Amino acid sequence: MSQSDKLEQKLRAKPKPVSFPWDDLVTLMKQYGFTVLTRKAKGSHFTFYHPETGLKVKLSRSHPDDVLKGYQIANAIEAIDQVKRDKESS
Numbered sequence: 001m002s003q004s005d006k007l008e009q010k011l012r013a014k015p016k017p018v019s020f021p022w023d024d025l026v027t028l029m030k031q032y033g034f035t036v037l038t039r040k041a042k043g044s045h046f047t048f049y050h051p052e053t054g055l056k057v058k059l060s061r062s063h064p065d066d067v068l069k070g071y072q073i074a075n076a077i078e079a080i081d082q083v084k085r086d087k088e089s090s
Contacts, residue, residue, distance in 0.1 A: 004027070
C-alpha cells in the first residue's frame with residue numbers, strides 16, 4: 001500500500017480522524033493532481049486547484065496545531081471523489 005493510499009484510508013476512517021495534519025492533506029491533494037494556488041496576501045486560507053477538472057477547493061490551515069477540522073476533512077473527501085468521478089467518466 002502506497003503512502004497516498006494510507007493517507008486516503010486515514011482521511012476516510014470512520015469515525016473521522018481526531019488528528020489529520022495539514023501537511024498530509026497537501027501531500028494527498030497533490031497526489032490527485034491538485035496544486036496549491038499562490039496567495040496574494042498572508043493568511044491561513046489556501047485554494048487547491050485541479051487543472052484538468054477546473055475544480056477549486058478552499059481550505060484553511062488551523063492554528064496553532066495544523067490539524068484539520070471535521071468539515072475540512074469532508075470537503076477534501078468530496079473534492080477527491082469528484083476528481084475520481086471525472087476521471088472515470090472521461
